[in-house]
Amino acid sequence: MTQAYVFTRNGGPETEALVELPEKPEPGPGQLLVAVRAAGVNPVDHKLRTGFSRPGAPPTRFPVVFGGEVSGVVEATGPDVTGFAAGDAVFGSAATGGYAEYTLLPVGIAAHKPDALSFTDAATLPIxxxxxxxxxxxxxxxxxxxxxxxxxxxxxxxxxxxxxxxxxxxxxxxxxxxxxxxxxxxxxxxxxxxxxxxxxxxxxxxxxxxxxxxxxxxxxxxxxxxxxxxxxxxxxxxxxxxxxxxxxxxVLRLRNAEVLDEVAKLVVSGTLRPYVTRTFPLERAGEALRAVEEGHIKGKIVIEIGA
Missing domain, CATH: 3.40.50.720 (NAD(P)-binding Rossmann-like Domain)
Structure with missing residues (x-):
């Protein structure tokens, strides 16, 4: 059993819940199974809950795990994955939601986390x-x-x-x-x-x-x-x-690993400071969402999940 913070239907905060999922997601071709250490909170998270969807997006299947940007440690790799191995520290865009103990990262939008970059700061970069x-x-x-x-x-x-x-x-x-x-x-x-x-x-x-x-x-x-x-x-x-x-x-989003590498370099060099102003544990993910939804936060909010 693994924990995740989800919404069970479109609507307001009343649709949100911290749930136990029966098993970890299984990495498919070109995917990494990642034990999540931190997940960034973004306005798009609560917008998706209300029913917003991008053109061409597949039909929503509930429950939906919140969150699109994470950092963590690779636990397993799917078929045909090269350049990543179990134990690697990574960050990227989550395919199965980031407010969870485990998620899947497509390798095309995942990058190795530099040692000088914390998991918390890395989780602010993919989106x-x-x-x-x-x-x-x-x-x-x-x-x-x-x-x-x-x-x-x-x-x-x-x-x-x-x-x-x-x-x-x-x-x-x-x-x-x-x-x-x-x-x-x-x-x-x-x-x-x-x-x-x-x-x-x-x-x-x-x-x-x-x-x-x-x-x-x-x-x-x-x-x-x-x-x-x-x-x-x-x-x-x-x-x-x-x-x-x-x-x-x-804004024309490139959504590739090269951009992730570049923004990580900017943080390590001191050009870019993530300005994480508040952090929350997974069991308080609803509070993190409310803070962003109300629009008064300076900088970034991050949910810290792993050890």
């Missing part, structure tokens, strides 16, 4: 940091350019800001007033969101905004889209409908 890395690369701004990040205080925003600053970009970011000091500690010019946000951004960036990396969507995205004329420099990590209507593009 949040990798999305940030892909988005900053997609915008391809030269040093000295000015980047606006909406929702800069969350997990993706904190990573994107650090990566951008490390490349010599000037970063302006929107976040609640309560996150001002935290955001400024990242080297970001803080602007409060809400009515009049475009004017406030112009006031702190009188030479203009060269690109927008949106992490909020909806009305917040619409309010700042007017700041960039080149719509290839308007990207969103979450709101595909609004970004398409505005003529911009979604």
């Amino acid at each position: 949040a940091a990798a999305t940030a890395y892909d988005g900053v690369n997609q915008l391809d701004l030269p040093p000295g350019a000015t980047l606006l990040i909406t929702g800069v205080g969350g997990g993706v925003g904190v990573a994107a800001a650090q990566i951008a600053v490390g490349r010599g970009l000037r970063v302006v970011g929107t976040a609640s007033a309560g996150k001002k000091d935290f955001v400024e500690s990242l080297g970001v010019v803080h602007v409060t969101p809400g009515p009049g946000v475009a004017a406030r951004v112009r006031a702190v960036a009188p030479d203009g905004i060269d690109a927008v990396f949106d992490l909020v969507g909806g009305a917040d995205l619409e309010a700042v889209a007017v700041l960039v004329e080149d719509r290839t420099k308007l990207i969103s990590a979450g709101d595909r409908q609004t970004i398409a209507r505005l003529g911009g593009e979604p």
Whole structure:
């Protein structure tokens, strides 16, 4: 028997439960069975619970284990797996959910964890940091350019800001007033969101905004889209409908091991700090989700599971 935190149907927190699964998942071709040490918590986790699904996703089979990014230790490998062996410390995108004692990782989106990188920090990289890395690369701004990040205080925003600053970009970011000091500690010019946000951004960036990396969507995205004329420099990590209507593009996720290796190197080198601000044990996974769902967290929340 193994423990996992699941949702049993689409809906709100009432659908969540900590359950005992009858057995460990069995690794198939190209998969790793991983004993999970830590799992990152992301907004997409609670969105999936409410019924959100990506185009082309297979029908949901309940119960669904929460979580898409993990770190842990390889317990077994499936057929045709090379480059990994039992006992290897790894991190990557979970195929069978991350809020669990065991999960499966496809080798194409798994990487070896450097010794200098903790399991807790590694669990923040496969979704949040990798999305940030892909988005900053997609915008391809030269040093000295000015980047606006909406929702800069969350997990993706904190990573994107650090990566951008490390490349010599000037970063302006929107976040609640309560996150001002935290955001400024990242080297970001803080602007409060809400009515009049475009004017406030112009006031702190009188030479203009060269690109927008949106992490909020909806009305917040619409309010700042007017700041960039080149719509290839308007990207969103979450709101595909609004970004398409505005003529911009979604963040193009590469979802490969090479990106994971690169973001891990950024952490080890000191360029990227994961900023894990709270951790929870698996039995308190619901509290971790509520904290992210309410939207007031600075940085990342991680569920610590293994020894």
